[in-house]
Amino acid sequence: MTTTLREQALKFGRIKEVDGSSIILHAEFLEREFEAVKHCAEVGAYVNCGGAHGNTICTISKVQITEVEKTKRATDGFEIVREERKVVTLSILGCAVAGKFSRGVKRLPTINCETYFLSSNQVNQLIGIDIEEDQEHFCVTDESDDNQTYLNLDKLMGRHTAILGTTGSGKSCTVASIVQSILSSYECPRMLFFDIHNEYPSAFGYNEDTPNTNFKNRTNAIPWNDFTLPYWFLDLEEFIGVYNLDLGSNQKAIIKKLITKLKVAEVKKQDIKKIVVSADTPVFFNIDTLVSEIDEEKESQSTAAKKAPYESLTLKLQAIRQDTRYSFLHSKIDSETSIAEYFEFILGLAKNESYLNILDLSGLPAEVRAVCVGVISRLCFDFKYWDLDPENIPLNLILEEAHTYIPEDSDLKFNISKERVERIAKEGRKYGIGLTVVTQRPSNVSTTVLSQCGTYIALRLTNDLDQNKIKRLLPDTLAGQVDFLPSLRDGEAFVSGDSINLPRKVQFRVPNPMPRSNDVRYHKSWTIGKPSNFSLKELVDSWHKQDKSK
Numbered sequence: 001m002t003t004t005l006r007e008q009a010l011k012f013g014r015i016k017e018v019d020g021s022s023i024i025l026h027a028e029f030l031e032r033e034f035e036a037v038k039h040c041a042e043v044g045a046y047v048n049c050g051g052a053h054g055n056t057i058c059t060i061s062k063v064q065i066t067e068v069e070k071t072k073r074a075t076d077g078f079e080i081v082r083e084e085r086k087v088v089t090l091s092i093l094g095c096a097v098a099g100k101f102s103r104g105v106k107r108l109p110t111i112n113c114e115t116y117f118l119s120s121n122q123v124n125q126l127i128g129i130d131i132e133e134d135q136e137h138f139c140v141t142d143e144s145d146d147n148q149t150y151l152n153l154d155k156l157m158g159r160h161t162a163i164l165g166t167t168g169s170g171k172s173c174t175v176a177s178i179v180q181s182i183l184s185s186y187e188c189p190r191m192l193f194f195d196i197h198n199e200y201p202s203a204f205g206y207n208e209d210t211p212n213t214n215f216k217n218r219t220n221a222i223p224w225n226d227f228t229l230p231y232w233f234l235d236l237e238e239f240i241g242v243y244n245l246d247l248g249s250n251q252k253a254i255i256k257k258l259i260t261k262l263k264v265a266e267v268k269k270q271d272i273k274k275i276v277v278s279a280d281t282p283v284f285f286n287i288d289t290l291v292s293e294i295d296e297e298k299e300s301q302s303t304a305a306k307k308a309p310y311e312s313l314t315l316k317l318q319a320i321r322q323d324t325r326y327s328f329l330h331s332k333i334d335s336e337t338s339i340a341e342y343f344e345f346i347l348g349l350a351k352n353e354s355y356l357n358i359l360d361l362s363g364l365p366a367e368v369r370a371v372c373v374g375v376i377s378r379l380c381f382d383f384k385y386w387d388l389d390p391e392n393i394p395l396n397l398i399l400e401e402a403h404t405y406i407p408e409d410s411d412l413k414f415n416i417s418k419e420r421v422e423r424i425a426k427e428g429r430k431y432g433i434g435l436t437v438v439t440q441r442p443s444n445v446s447t448t449v450l451s452q453c454g455t456y457i458a459l460r461l462t463n464d465l466d467q468n469k470i471k472r473l474l475p476d477t478l479a480g481q482v483d484f485l486p487s488l489r490d491g492e493a494f495v496s497g498d499s500i501n502l503p504r505k506v507q508f509r510v511p512n513p514m515p516r517s518n519d520v521r522y523h524k525s526w527t528i529g530k531p532s533n534f535s536l537k538e539l540v541d542s543w544h545k546q547d548k549s550k
Contacts, residue, residue: 165459374417390432455497
């Protein structure tokens with residue numbers, strides 16, 4: 001086993017310039033061989049600056065050869081000689097303490113300090129994980145991979161994670177791979193997945209062609225036509241936003257008074273003791289009764305001007321009540337679902353527990369989807385806020401296609417989702433609720449959310465705006481690593497942050513089964529034509545019924 005980080009055979013240069021975040025050295029060699037393996041000065045390679053100060057672990061961010069003109073004495077006077085100088089720029093990552101990597105450095109290297117390439121064995125020693133001792137770590141790479149990579153679950157889930165990559169970079173497969181690794185490594189995780197395109201159930205056993213009983217038995221995939229979000233769980237602000245009520249008039253005061261009145265009556269009816277009732281309390285009330293109460297109050301008003309706010313309220317409530325896009329709000333009126341029953345449904349807390357709960361939101365319009373994500377996120381935050389011990393049921397919300405409902409710009413229709421998710425990003429860690437933010441356009445996602453993430457998993461990103469956003473989020477010492485993001489392979493990512501010991505490129509394990517996110521095979525369809533069982537009538541019927549189950 002390697003015991004030193006300063007192999008003489010791997011020494012290749014000396015430091016000539018040091019500042020707070022980078023180091024410049026002049027290399028004697030750009031290639032060294034050790035134990036029959038060639039080590040090159042290439043971008044991304046790991047280097048140790050070892051001297052009296054200790055061992056400073058760096059990564060190569062730039063390699064160049066410059067020409068220097070020197071004046072040299074000759075037999076007939078002086079001549080100008082051009083000399084090549086090998087210049088290597090390093091980004092500081094941390095230091096080695098007792099042979100293990102640690103973030104931050106106590107003392108920076110000194111001028112003329114010697115530098116050494118690090119072999120794969122030395123890197124493995126730096127980031128070495130004893131799985132018996134470090135049980136909070138789990139492996140995300142294939143067993144045959146020479147560079148096994150482990151992530152710290154506590155920091156990955158608890159300090160928020162961003163998974164970023166352009167479409168086609170392997171983002172969905174990376175998400176599925178990480179979740180599958182967690183399900184395989186831990187008995188009782190608790191994750192709630194907002195699935196925007198209905199592509200993830202197939203990765204967890206809900207596919208007849210690639211079944212997986214182990215994953216399926218621990219997963220609850222809720223199809224969008226079974227999805228419900230009872231309106232009586234909305235707080236007052238959400239209720240006003242969903243039903244398009246006018247905040248500029250006295251409608252807010254009217255609706256607050258009447259909802260509180262109906263909830264107080266329901267509490268008395270159910271004989272619930274010691275409860276503080278307000279318009280925000282998640283207790284059932286009948287919306288049709290609310291409309292009747294508004295009509296009664298309207299009739300008691302003396303003038304048309306005083307009746308106008310009540311008439312407007314009734315029209316707006318009935319408009320949403322009759323809108324089929326919002327049927328998920330009203331489908332459980334007869335059952336009067338309680339908040340405890342809803343958490344059993346949405347978080348898999350019933351007798352037969354499910355540890356991964358996938359909400360298929362693919363059948364909902366974009367503006368409705370944003371409301372659902374916001375309200376459910378707020379309910380989950382409240383659930384953890386009132387749990388006196390945050391370690392009882394630590395929870396992670398996976399936000400797929402996050403740019404569609406927590407955008408960077410201010411838009412009133414996204415206020416509910418944006419504000420609720422941003423609150424979790426800022427405060428969720430201490431209550432045991434974390435976020436996994438997944439997006440193909442990080443430049444369009446709320447900076448408040450992304451800046452709170454402790455781990456960044458950046459797959460291939462080709463857009464300048466997206467790359468610049470990542471540069472601003474990463475520490476200055478790692479910002480240069482963003483330059484190679486456009487050249488990453490499918491499923492390969494640059495991983496940095498709290499959950500990984502040493503920032504590095506990682507080729508994630510291929511998920512098995514796969515999510516339903518593969519590229520469409522145009523060549524096949526455009527060669528053989530439409531299938532024999534294709535039915536335009538069935539397609540239109542599904543469209544009319546808003547049913548994608550077939």
